[in-house]
Amino acid sequence: MQNSSEPNLDTGSTTFSAETYFATQPEPPSLRADLQDVSDFIDRQIEQGRKVVLVTSGGTTVPLELNVVRFLDNFSAGTRGATSAEYFLKQGYAVIFMHRQFSLQPFSRNYSHSTHPFLDFLEIDAGSPCSSTVGSACSYSNDPSPSAAQPHITVKTPERAALLSILRAYKVVQAEGTLHTLTFVTVNDYLYLLRAISKKMNNMGGKAMYYLAAAVSDFFLPRQKMSEHKIQSGKGSLHIEMDQVPKILKPMVSEWAPGGFIVSFKLETDQSLLIPKARQALERYGHQVIIGNDLHHRKHRVVLVSPAKLPPSDTKLGPDGAMTREYEESWIEIDALLSAPHKEIEEEIVKELVARHDAWINRT
Numbered sequence: 001m002q003n004s005s006e007p008n009l010d011t012g013s014t015t016f017s018a019e020t021y022f023a024t025q026p027e028p029p030s031l032r033a034d035l036q037d038v039s040d041f042i043d044r045q046i047e048q049g050r051k052v053v054l055v056t057s058g059g060t061t062v063p064l065e066l067n068v069v070r071f072l073d074n075f076s077a078g079t080r081g082a083t084s085a086e087y088f089l090k091q092g093y094a095v096i097f098m099h100r101q102f103s104l105q106p107f108s109r110n111y112s113h114s115t116h117p118f119l120d121f122l123e124i125d126a127g128s129p130c131s132s133t134v135g136s137a138c139s140y141s142n143d144p145s146p147s148a149a150q151p152h153i154t155v156k157t158p159e160r161a162a163l164l165s166i167l168r169a170y171k172v173v174q175a176e177g178t179l180h181t182l183t184f185v186t187v188n189d190y191l192y193l194l195r196a197i198s199k200k201m202n203n204m205g206g207k208a209m210y211y212l213a214a215a216v217s218d219f220f221l222p223r224q225k226m227s228e229h230k231i232q233s234g235k236g237s238l239h240i241e242m243d244q245v246p247k248i249l250k251p252m253v254s255e256w257a258p259g260g261f262i263v264s265f266k267l268e269t270d271q272s273l274l275i276p277k278a279r280q281a282l283e284r285y286g287h288q289v290i291i292g293n294d295l296h297h298r299k300h301r302v303v304l305v306s307p308a309k310l311p312p313s314d315t316k317l318g319p320d321g322a323m324t325r326e327y328e329e330s331w332i333e334i335d336a337l338l339s340a341p342h343k344e345i346e347e348e349i350v351k352e353l354v355a356r357h358d359a360w361i362n363r364t
């Protein structure tokens with residue numbers, strides 16, 4: 001990076017292998033404690049015979065300075081991950097929900113501060129003092145003692161049924177201890193957590209599913225090239241050269257979680273790229289499913305791309321005589337399900353994946 005207040009140390013490479021990445025980039029300070037909690041959670045789920053899914057959600061950041069003022073961010077509100085996590089819980093899975101700090105979370109996502117603010121559907125009961133315009137005349141509003149008169153707060157009638165159903169599901173999950181959440185902020189946090197959790201979950205073999213919906217940066221600034229302090233603007237325009245984040249699906253599939261069912265997401269803005277890029281990635285990494293979605297239709301339409309289940313006689317040979325793989329695509333669209341006005345596409349995605357995961361566990 002130019003315009004840095006610190007000397008740049010050349011790491012000698014712009015294409016990091018996963019091995020080089022972890023050998024040169026620092027481990028997040030909270031990693032060990034996070035991992036211990038995840039490990040205890042997994043052990044409890046193994047005892048209870050549950051399948052476990054790791055859901056990653058939200059976007060990673062790439063800090064530009066060690067004392068971070070500016071950073072590069074990846075687009076994702078966390079809707080896909082948080083919504084899917086709820087449906088996995090409903091299907092009996094235990095969920096490790098690894099999400100970007102402050103992005104949407106299962107259950108509470110239904111009352112996001114921007115789209116459905118919680119305070120807007122609460123009301124102070126008529127008849128309670130302070131039920132209308134509350135001002136300084138509301139003498140007890142700040143008195144927390146049990147003996148003090150308190151107004152009754154209720155949920156507005158049209159909101160009650162939905163809230164009750166969400167609250168009940170949330171309480172069941174809490175009582176059963178089937179949801180464990182942990183957070184990342186930077187791409188470095190994400191990579192370290194993903195590696196550690198995948199290795200831990202690999203003890204579960206086929207009962208582990210990985211649902212990688214987080215939006216992860218393809219580029220990063222190695223620690224050795226970062227400015228310690230806020231980059232100063234005095235020297236004119238800023239030129240930053242970022243290195244490529246290693247393609248972690250490769251070691252994930254072959255080393256960290258070879259026994260698991262791995263589902264990754266691919267986001268494109270040009271829909272025509274979805275299938276070719278998904279096939280290319282499956283060819284390269286050899287995991288089970290890629291879900292392609294384009295930015296503007298992601299809430300209504302996705303495509304699941306996976307290796308085709310061909311009988312051996314249909315296996316094709318390439319020009320060099322080597323076996324070539326065939327892929328199949330299935331689209332999920334919720335426009336077709338007009339009967340359900342509040343349908344969420346994640347319900348269908350999760351239903352399909354659970355069926356595929358079960359078939360995969362029971363394969364001979």
Ligand code: PAZ
Nearest residue numbers: 076077078079080213216265266267
């Ligand atoms: O979180 P969100 O609902 O706003 O967006 C979800 C998504 C588009 C980030 C996700 O479906 C996805 O495609 N994740 C992978 C992105 C990538 O290609 O890195």
